[in-house]
Amino acid sequence: MKTALICFSDAGSALAIKLCSLFGWRKEDVHSIVKFADKYGFTAHEKIAADMGELFRANGALVFIGACGIAVRDIAPHLKSKTEDPAVLVIDDRGRYVIPILSGHIGGANALAKEIADKLGGGAIPVVTTATDGAGRFSCDAWAATHNCAISSMTAAKEVSARILTEDVPITAEAAFALPDPLPSGLIPGKDGGGAGIYIGTETARKGLRLIPRILTLGIGCRRGTPAEAIAEAVRETFVEAGIDPVSVERIASIDVKRDEAGLVEYxxxxxVPLRFYTADELNAVEGSFQESEFVKKTVGVGNVCERAAVLGSTNETAAGRLVIGKTAKYGVTVAAAARDWRIEF
Structure with a gap:
């Protein structure tokens, strides 16, 4: 993630330079007042606090080297929510303690603190204070962030996290995904996830907290000039009918003749999500049984764009993509979706 380091002293500057060496960060990623910026080649600020809003928006993590109080005062006016705020850490300028103070789980501050302490060596200690980490129990939001899963409800996530501290919570998964054995501390196998249980998968009908892996490639074909609104509605209706959460889409794929299709690009x-385009030859080479159209084949050189593009876009080094939504036509748009090979790991 894009990281900014902020320091206020010679000792802090030396530690910032060491961290740049360890993590491959640039000196331009280090921010300080003019005195130290000029001395060490960092990015200069008259007042760090005055520019904190931009630093807060532009970075996935902020690492303050100095006192916790300075960091708290500087970031306080810019806090929004645990799903939006960057990771914020504080390291004392001797490099003894690495303290995540914001977005420990979703933002990855806890994991980054442990990585920094490990690379610094010399007895550096990550001071992680979130309850589930302290108790050695499963953290649903940290796991979701690490494994690129969306969280269906932050309210449900808070309820489940609180429950995990005092009892084991049932967990279930989509049929395509096997739950590892043993499960992490705080989890037990469940039958249906329960009202306060956890479900890992893409289905919308499941109860409890849903952790939704972003693993689907959305294959789209459309008539020339189809507006983004029509594409959006076609996709929305298709996913509702299939009972699959559209937040699971990680990319869109289509044929290369649609590269300049304004509605598709806008959508x-x-x-x-990124757009990936394939040639007719690449799509024709995809193995499988697809709903073919002679008219489409005469027009673009391949009888089915959406299904073939979805499967090809979700194929990885371990397996071919798995078609989960077959060709669906609406509003001059054809929609399909395929899942890449993915496994639950704790």
Missing amino acids: ALRIG
Whole structure:
């Protein structure tokens, strides 16, 4: 993740330079007041606090080297929520204690603190104060962040996290995914997830807290000039009918002749996922049984764009993509979705 280091002294500057060496960060990623920035080649600020808003927005992690109080005062005006705020850590300028103070789980501050302490060596101690970590119990939001899963409800996540501290919580998974044995401390196998249980998968009908892996490639074909609104509605209705959460989409795939299709490009930007395009030859080479159209084949050279693109886009080094939503036509748009090979690991 993009990381900014912030320091206020010679000792802190020396530690920042060491961290840059250990993690491959640049001196430009280190921010300080003019006195130390000029001396060490860092990015200079008249007042760090005055520029904290931009640093807060532009980085996935902020590492303060100095006192906790300075960090707290500087970031306080910019706090939004645990799902939006960057990871914030504080390290004393001697490098003895690494303290995550914000976004420990979802933002990854706890994991980064442990990594920094490990690389610093010399007895550096990560001071992790979140309850589940302190108790050695499973943390649903930390696991979700590490494994690129969306969280269905932060309210449910808080309820489950509180429950895990005092009792074991049932966990279930989509049929395509096997739960490892043994489970982490705080979890037990469940039958249906329960009202306060955990479910890992893409299905929307499951009860409890859903941790939704972002593993689907959305294959799309469309008529020339189809607007983004039509594509969005076609996708929405298709996923509702299939009972699959659209947040599980990690990319969109189509044929290369759609590379300049404005509606498709706009839709990808709206949902914040990359677009991948394939040639007709690449799509025709995909193995499997697909719903073919002679008209489409005569037009673009392949009889099915959406299913083939979805499968190809979700194929990885371990397995071919698994078609989970077959070709569905709506509003001049054809939609399909395929899942890449993915496994639950704790």
